[in-house]
Amino acid sequence: MTRPKPQKRATVHDIAAAAGVSRGTVSRVLNGGYVSAEARAAIEAAITEVGYVPNTAARTLKMRRSQAVGFVALEPHSLFLDDPNIGSIMLGANAALSLADHQMVSLVVESARDTERVGRYLSGGFVDGAIIVSARTHDPIIQVISTLGLPAVFVGHPPDLDRNIPFVGIDNQGSARAITERLVATGRRRIGMIAAALDRDSGIDRLSGFRDALGAAYSSELVAEVPLYDYGSGVKGMRLLLERDPSIDGVFAASDAIAAGALEALREAGRSVPGDIGLVGFDDSTWAVRCQPQLSTVHQPAKEIGSVAAQLVLRQIGGEHLTPAGQLLPTPIVWRDSA
Known part of the structure; x- marks a missing residue:
């Protein structure tokens, strides 16, 4: 049985040929540069026609950006799965990152071995920033983040956290x-x-x-x-x-x-x-x-906490220097029948 050859990936050359423009004009559009409205419309139509998909890996190497943010949860695996608050914080963070075209990478730290592994991962340039959830007092992850100078936000505020890293949480x-x-x-x-x-x-x-x-x-x-x-x-x-x-x-x-x-x-x-x-x-x-x-x-606004944390990380990745002060969100009492 003859296996079908893999489909050839569309390139900038293909877009340029289909749109009737130069490669340089296509590159300017793909990189957010200025071209005429007519040329832009032709290139966008050509992209659809040839089925062009950006080479994210090559772009990452060029920009030295991963377009990814680590969601580091310092919790036992069982609690990570069962705790609805962590899930809601994660969903809120993911929604904000998705709007900014960033991926979220989930990293669960339960043991010293996990801490070492995640520390190596964060040091390897695989993520552009990190959201740290449930950091404990004197947690080694805090030292890893501080040493790397990685754009980061803590959810919560352990008393010994790096004061140069902002946090979001509740009172x-x-x-x-x-x-x-x-x-x-x-x-x-x-x-x-x-x-x-x-x-x-x-x-x-x-x-x-x-x-x-x-x-x-x-x-x-x-x-x-x-x-x-x-x-x-x-x-x-x-x-x-x-x-x-x-x-x-x-x-x-x-x-x-x-x-x-x-x-x-x-x-x-x-x-x-x-x-x-x-x-x-x-x-x-x-x-x-x-x-x-x-x-x-x-009421703990878990999704909002995740969203705010992600936005703060993205602002740092974009080059903004944030004041280290924390942000506390409101927590109204919800009174039901149990009391």
């Missing part, structure tokens, strides 16, 4: 304080928290906001520390709080996924929500509306 401390105060206003008196991710800024700030809201009523015994913003941590954390104080009547869960797990543990224990215990979460993710009752929570 985790103020938002946690506000929803805890709203829970207190319902008449709850023994309020605990399932606090997660205390190795990063969001977890630390949400615990600080909870402590601020309770003031003298705060008790460290009513804080169950768990590692991740996931469902399983919510189940374990809620069981621990019930063991420590069966009279607990209110719970602030550090994320909606944690609150969903806490709700399951409360059902196992025969406690009603919101009858026996008022429960609030954080994120206003799909978890919040899947639960019964639906969760009172803080």
Whole structure:
């Protein structure tokens, strides 16, 4: 059997011949230069006629640009797949990058080996910039980005981040304080928290906001520390709080996924929500509306965060020098039936 020969790739020569213009005129159009309206129309028609597709690889070598931005998520693989916030941030970033004709490259960092691998990748010129999600305090990725001088934006703001790199996020401390105060206003008196991710800024700030809201009523015994913003941590954390104080009547869960797990543990224990215990979460993710009752929570504008982060990276790639100050987006409380 004779295999068909691969179709020849259309070239600038083909476009020039079909349009009746010089190669130089075609090149000016392809590179954004000025030509007459008549010549441009003829060249655009010729491009369609011959089926020309730009050679991105050659263009990348010439411009020393990859037209790609890394989306670096420093999370366990399981949480990367299950956490709707990360997915929404990614979708928001991808939409903004797509409008600018840039590709997004997803890089998940779970281990020291991943850190080394991703560090090498970022150093190799495969991306023009990076969006860093969930960086922890003293995270080695921060040092890699700083050393490279790569255009970058942090989602969130670990306290030791490079102050020359901008960030976009939310006021985790103020938002946690506000929803805890709203829970207190319902008449709850023994309020605990399932606090997660205390190795990063969001977890630390949400615990600080909870402590601020309770003031003298705060008790460290009513804080169950768990590692991740996931469902399983919510189940374990809620069981621990019930063991420590069966009279607990209110719970602030550090994320909606944690609150969903806490709700399951409360059902196992025969406690009603919101009858026996008022429960609030954080994120206003799909978890919040899947639960019964639906969760009172803080709305985190995840898609907007991703979009703003991508725009900030693109501005740096374009040569703009940004002030290192961060950008915080609003986080209104969404009050539903769980409290």
